[in-house]
Amino acid sequence: MTAQAPSPLGQIASGSGITAGYMSGFGNGFETEALPGALPVGRNSPQKCPYGLYAEQISGSPFTAPRTTNERSWLYRIRPTVAHWGRFTRMAPGLWCSAPHPAADLPIGPLRWDPQEIPSEPTSFIEGIRTITTCGDVSAQSGMAAHVYVATRSMQDQYFYNADAEMLIVPEQGRLRFRTEFGVIAIEPGEIVVIPRGIKFTVELVEGSARGYICENYGGALTLPERGPIGANCLANPRDFLTPVAAYEDRDAAGTMMVKWGGHLWACDLAHSPLDVVAWHGNYAPYKYDLRRYAPVGPILFDHADPSIFTVLTSPSETPGTANIDFVLFSDRWLVAENTFRPPWYHINVMSEFMGLVYGVYDAKTEGGFVPGGISLHNSMLPHGPDVDAFEKASNSELKPHKLENTLAFMFESRFPQAVTPYAAENGTLQRDYGHYGAKLAKHFDPGRREPR
Numbered sequence: 001m002t003a004q005a006p007s008p009l010g011q012i013a014s015g016s017g018i019t020a021g022y023m024s025g026f027g028n029g030f031e032t033e034a035l036p037g038a039l040p041v042g043r044n045s046p047q048k049c050p051y052g053l054y055a056e057q058i059s060g061s062p063f064t065a066p067r068t069t070n071e072r073s074w075l076y077r078i079r080p081t082v083a084h085w086g087r088f089t090r091m092a093p094g095l096w097c098s099a100p101h102p103a104a105d106l107p108i109g110p111l112r113w114d115p116q117e118i119p120s121e122p123t124s125f126i127e128g129i130r131t132i133t134t135c136g137d138v139s140a141q142s143g144m145a146a147h148v149y150v151a152t153r154s155m156q157d158q159y160f161y162n163a164d165a166e167m168l169i170v171p172e173q174g175r176l177r178f179r180t181e182f183g184v185i186a187i188e189p190g191e192i193v194v195i196p197r198g199i200k201f202t203v204e205l206v207e208g209s210a211r212g213y214i215c216e217n218y219g220g221a222l223t224l225p226e227r228g229p230i231g232a233n234c235l236a237n238p239r240d241f242l243t244p245v246a247a248y249e250d251r252d253a254a255g256t257m258m259v260k261w262g263g264h265l266w267a268c269d270l271a272h273s274p275l276d277v278v279a280w281h282g283n284y285a286p287y288k289y290d291l292r293r294y295a296p297v298g299p300i301l302f303d304h305a306d307p308s309i310f311t312v313l314t315s316p317s318e319t320p321g322t323a324n325i326d327f328v329l330f331s332d333r334w335l336v337a338e339n340t341f342r343p344p345w346y347h348i349n350v351m352s353e354f355m356g357l358v359y360g361v362y363d364a365k366t367e368g369g370f371v372p373g374g375i376s377l378h379n380s381m382l383p384h385g386p387d388v389d390a391f392e393k394a395s396n397s398e399l400k401p402h403k404l405e406n407t408l409a410f411m412f413e414s415r416f417p418q419a420v421t422p423y424a425a426e427n428g429t430l431q432r433d434y435g436h437y438g439a440k441l442a443k444h445f446d447p448g449r450r451e452p453r
């Protein structure tokens with residue numbers, strides 16, 4: 001299980017453009033060092049660590065979790081986290097909310113949003129987090145919040161960690177560089193990054209601005225779904241998940257540490273960078289994944305399979321098969337099913353469905369309403385399905401093999417109903433007439449007409 005990686009020697013420098021190095025595999029026990037010999041051999045806690053480093057363990061699971069879900073890493077760092085600390089004060093509540101949060105006063109029904117606007121004033125990744133929905137309860141470690149982020153500047157001497165949740169980030173516009181305690185992760189639209197709870201990072205913009213989606217997972221760590229009879233290959237393959245090699249900065253400069261804890265943001269002054277981990281080993285670490293490497297499996301003769309067939313990652317709950325969150329992908333694929341209504345069927349789902357679009361057109365909807373950067377929310381047990389144009393097209397077109405191309409939509413699907421934040425309901429991006437698309441579906445019933453079975 002252990003992957004030995006080539007380590008870049010030396011330190012990371014902000015904006016230096018050094019190529020990020022990665023190790024491959026999902027949930028592996030990795031080991032990596034940015035200075036030769038920085039990792040203690042054969043033990044975790046020697047009396048003195050190499051190079052005068054401090055040893056620190058981060059436990060992502062209870063110590064006693066079964067081996068399959070037991071997560072921890074050992075970090076060898078210039079200062080332990082207690083030294084990257086000060087007197088924290090609560091930051092003003094911005095637009096980042098946690099569950100339970102009061103729901104907007106909206107009638108029940110399908111909801112859809114235009115893209116959130118990218119502000120003209122300087123806005124960092126953390127400042128630009130706008131919560132759209134929340135569900136579950138952050139302090140019960142179950143449920144999630146779905147956010148959009150908008151950013152126009154890099155975080156400068158600002159560091160952050162989320163004690164409440166693991167963060168799954170789905171960029172829609174703009175490349176980002178996550179400088180983390182564990183190393184550097186660079187991502188672009190089409191890729192995702194997952195930062196587990198408690199891991200410190202700062203976010204730099206590579207271009208002028210950025211926008212995307214975040215699933216803040218309060219519950220069980222995201223993991224690969226079982227493949228069952230699909231076998232050992234396809235869907236998201238473990239080797240395509242990439243974890244960074246160790247990279248550190250030894251930098252004594254004034255900065256700010258921000259922590260999200262108990263549903264609030266806290267900040268304190270720092271005198272040195274906390275990204276000071278020279279070497280680490282373990283299986284609790286951030287990772288990235290290129291969604292275009294996802295190998296979809298689907299119906300090859302007739303019918304439309306349940307979208308769970310496109311699950312990339314799942315956050316399990318205590319109830320088998322009942323996910324806290326499923327992260328589901330709708331990407332390029334061939335539609336070949338014969339005598340089949342090929343788009344998603346009309347649907348009422350006990351799970352709630354938050355959808356985003358990175359690029360292209362989503363096949364249940366006519367082009368234009370659900371656009372990249374937009375959102376739809378089909379909440380628990382609320383009906384939804386193709387609009388009238390999509391229905392007519394799919395019911396009448398010739399069923400040749402057809403490729404859905406250059407499309408990337410996704411769903412954060414949760415067992416919990418999602419509460420829309422007052423911000424999302426009132427900021428002007430909610431499409432007021434979306435809820436009525438069903439009324440346009442004509443009656444086709446004719447007792448004298450019978451389609452062949």
Ligand SMILES: O=C(O)Cc1cc(O)ccc1O
Nearest residue numbers: 306307344345347353364378
């Ligand atoms: O609502 C949606 O568009 C998501 C979805 C996709 C699909 O292929 C089947 C069911 C479903 O809910």
Ligand SMILES: [Fe+2]
Nearest residue numbers: 347349353378
């Ligand atoms: Fe659905």
